[in-house]
Amino acid sequence: MMNADPGEEALLRLIEDGVSSSATALAEVSKTNWTTQTVSINADGVESIRSRMASDPKSYYGSYVSMPGATFLMMVPQDRGASLAKAFLGERSVRHGASAPREAECISEIANIVVHAIVNSLAGACDEPFFLSAPQMVLDKKSSLLSVALEKLQSTGESYAVMAYVHLSSDKLSSDCTVLLFLSAAFHERLLQSLS
Amino acid sequence: MPDPKRILIIDDNAAIRMILTDMLETLGHKVVAEAADSVAALKAYSEQKPDIVTLDLSLSAVGGADGLSVLKSLRLADAKARVIVISGNAQEKVRTLVEQAGACAFVGKPIKEDDLNAALAKATQV
Numbered sequence: 122m123m124n125a126d127p128g129e130e131a132l133l134r135l136i137e138d139g140v141s142s143s144a145t146a147l148a149e150v151s152k153t154n155w156t157t158q159t160v161s162i163n164a165d166g167v168e169s170i171r172s173r174m175a176s177d178p179k180s181y182y183g184s185y186v187s188m189p190g191a192t193f194l195m196m197v198p199q200d201r202g203a204s205l206a207k208a209f210l211g212e213r214s215v216r217h218g219a220s221a222p223r224e225a226e227c228i229s230e231i232a233n234i235v236v237h238a239i240v241n242s243l244a245g246a247c248d249e250p251f252f253l254s255a256p257q258m259v260l261d262k263k264s265s266l267l268s269v270a271l272e273k274l275q276s277t278g279e280s281y282a283v284m285a286y287v288h289l290s291s292d293k294l295s296s297d298c299t300v301l302l303f304l305s306a307a308f309h310e311r312l313l314q315s316l317s
Numbered sequence: 318m319p320d321p322k323r324i325l326i327i328d329d330n331a332a333i334r335m336i337l338t339d340m341l342e343t344l345g346h347k348v349v350a351e352a353a354d355s356v357a358a359l360k361a362y363s364e365q366k367p368d369i370v371t372l373d374l375s376l377s378a379v380g381g382a383d384g385l386s387v388l389k390s391l392r393l394a395d396a397k398a399r400v401i402v403i404s405g406n407a408q409e410k411v412r413t414l415v416e417q418a419g420a421c422a423f424v425g426k427p428i429k430e431d432d433l434n435a436a437l438a439k440a441t442q443v
């Protein structure tokens with residue numbers, strides 16, 4: 122995407138920095154490298170992305186995390202959940218056997234760490250503290266998860282002004298990880314002011 | 318091996334409770350109770366009187382309060398409560414708020430055993 126506006130370019134760089142920290146955190150918790158495939162802001166409309174996602178028949182773990190003015194959604198394929206949870210727990214998954222926490226709880230915690238890495242980057246620019254909600258986990262198709270993310274932001278009386286799309290992948294785990302960031306108009310404005 | 322401490326873990330995520338329990342036991346301490354929400358946390362604290370508490374800052378508000386509120390409640394109930402806050406929220410301003418609310422140490426996520434050990438040493442010295 123060409124970002125002619127310097128403020129938007131600065132915001133994209135800020136999100137890229139956060140995603141870089143996220144990839145590092147993701148590598149640390151899953152004990153394998155993750156590659157950032159895409160980071161974009163408003164490159165495609167929501168409908169375009171939803172339509173693309175609608176052709177994906179797989180189920181995904183969707184973790185929602187929010188704060189005033191922003192909603193985040195992290196999605197990983199359900200069929201990779203067990204290997205992600207195993208990587209996250211390490212040898213504990215073997216030692217604790219059936220009593221080991223369910224994969225949804227492991228992925229929820231991974232989402233908590235990944236999204237915080239991005240938010241920490243945004244908070245640094247604004248020089249104010251941001252507190253995230255605990256992750257809420259839903260299992261569904263990607264397009265449905267996207268719709269719920271929009272509904273969550275709208276239920277607070279806000280609508281999104283900016284959507285950032287992040288896509289990471291891990292060859293070793295044969296998995297991908299998509300993170301969507303929805304920023305409200307007011308929050309977007311605050312970020313741009315801070316960046317200027 | 319350090320002087321073993323009795324520890325209460327407050328975290329709404331079972332995976333993190335398990336990881337923390339493993340790490341703390343490896344470091345020679347004893348986990349006397351686990352709590353997944355604010356109500357259970359305050360009850361466990363008053364029943365067990367642990368030496369140290371580990372507290373998740375992004376605690377789900379299911380039990381009525383988030384992590385920062387639980388920290389304040391614990392310190393209100395016992396001004397000597399020694400609380401280590403654990404969070405992926407590593408923002409400088411958040412760490413300052415947490416310290417002002419009475420936490421004696423902060424551990425970032427992903428949790429590293431060395432960081433946890435250093436926080437335990439700090440909490441013990443308070």
